[in-house]
Amino acid sequence: HLKLLGLHKQLFCEPSPVPAKWALSRLGRCGEALRLPITPITAAGQASVGQALIEAGLL
Numbered sequence: 001h002l003k004l005l006g007l008h009k010q011l012f013c014e015p016s017p018v019p020a021k022w023a024l025s026r027l028g029r030c031g032e033a034l035r036l037p038i039t040p041i042t043a044a045g046q047a048s049v050g051q052a053l054i055e056a057g058l059l
Helices: 002-010 018-026 043-055
Strands: none
16 A cells, blocks of 8 residues: 555645546546536646656556
8 A cells, every 4th residue: 555655645736636537537547527616737736646656656
């Protein structure tokens, strides 16, 4: 479980479920479409979650 700890922390880098949705879209598990009130993930959020996905061995 420690392998996924960094990813778990980064999935809460923004105050909405968008980091988790973005991660799932990168893994091909869902589309990128969002509905209000959810707004797109920031560039910084993409970088941190993307790096966490790589470190977890998922990308």
